[in-house]
Amino acid sequence: MLFSIFTAIIVFTSCKKTDDDERSYEFTKSYCAQVTVGGFIGIKEKCFAIGDEVKGRKIDKTTISIRIAEHTKENEKPANSATYQEWLNVPISNLKLTSN
Numbered sequence: 001m002l003f004s005i006f007t008a009i010i011v012f013t014s015c016k017k018t019d020d021d022e023r024s025y026e027f028t029k030s031y032c033a034q035v036t037v038g039g040f041i042g043i044k045e046k047c048f049a050i051g052d053e054v055k056g057r058k059i060d061k062t063t064i065s066i067r068i069a070e071h072t073k074e075n076e077k078p079a080n081s082a083t084y085q086e087w088l089n090v091p092i093s094n095l096k097l098t099s100n
Contacts, residue, residue, distance in 0.1 A: 025064060025095040027052045035068060036085040046088065053098065063089050
């Protein structure tokens with residue numbers, strides 16, 4: 001009996017979605033920001049148009065962190081070396097959730 005209860009608790013908690021899960025969002029307003037692109041390029045302006053679809057995760061009530069680059073080994077270097085920015089924090093007012 002105790003094993004069944006323990007198993008049920010594990011199943012229910014493992015199926016729960018968290019705010020760390022990536023979801024699909026669509027831009028409802030144009031948005032631009034400066035991002036780090038690494039190497040000799042440095043800082044670049046990244047812009048999104050209305051209707052652009054992105055993957056992201058909710059950080060808090062006002063911010064969504066969207067993926068702007070795939071993860072690479074270069075991104076794991078120490079902070080003092082040239083790295084690529086994988087995530088960009090965007091105000092939630094610029095996005096709408098399109099799928100869970």
